[in-house]
Amino acid sequence: MSHGELAGVAGSQRAAEDFLGDLPSYELSEAEAKAELAKSAHPQGFSTTIEYVKDYPWQELTVLNLQRNLKPLGVKITPKPVTANQWYAKFFKHELTGITLPFGFGASYPDPAPLLGKLVGKANIGPQKINIANWTTPDVEKAQQVITTAGPDATRWTATRTILTQVADQVPYVPLFTEDxxxxxxxxxxxxxxxxxxxxxxxxxxxxxxxxxx
Structure with missing residues (x-):
């Protein structure tokens, strides 16, 4: 999320920027990736297909980049070009699994509810919902109830930080870049x-x- 989307509950743009700046970030590291993979259910790697919209060159380049960088880890990626209609149909049916390249999501006004109220949480898993990572935690469930309800900014800001901190720690979503x-x-x-x-x-x-x- 951007500081502009958080400023409404953070109290100021500077407070939002400071919080986002303190969240952990992950640099490209083959050694660290291997260590994390070794602790997973697929320590030797796995195979997956990534569907991308062929009309958007940046999506194809991203898939090819992932294919090259993940190959040394034993992860085999097969790119599959599809139309925008095909991609969105599977997206809204909740049929996109594995590694997925969603388009940028954002709030339409400076508040975390439009995004964090939909992108995570048990209630947002399934067809016509956008929690495509199928991700939640008990703390996220509690915090989500707070940010989606009218209340003091300070309380909603604490809940917002809880969700974003857990997202940064467990990485159900990985922000790569924003296309030009x-x-x-x-x-x-x-x-x-x-x-x-x-x-x-x-x-x-x-x-x-x-x-x-x-």
Missing amino acids: EVYALGKGLAFEKSGITSFDLSNGSWIFSLKSTA
Whole structure:
């Protein structure tokens, strides 16, 4: 999640940035990956097929990158190109299993509920739901009830940190990158800042960054 999506309950953008900055991150390390795999149910590796939307070049490149980096671990990845309609049909039927490359999810306003209220938790596992990792914990279940209910910001911020800390620790979802997006402005218009984010676009706040150069 971005600091913009958390600022509403964190008290300030700086508080949100500080929390996100303190969460553990994982660099590319073949040795550490082997050590983690050795503790799993598949210590010698496994085979899986990753379906990707063929109309989005970044998805194919990501699958090929994963295929190359995971091969030394004994993980065999078979890329399978599909159409966007085929991918979404399986996504909403909850039929995408194993390693999946979902599109970026985001909140439409600065609050964790639209995303953390749906992306994790037992109630969000199954057809037409988006917890495709099928992941939850007892602490997440309790915290999710708090963030999806109106209440004091401080209490909801504590619940938000609980969920995001457990996500960072157990990694049911692994943020890789945000694909580049190109925006074109008409003559006589410019952005007041260097650019806009996907969050700005989804919540409509990008309009407030426009200025006239005429």
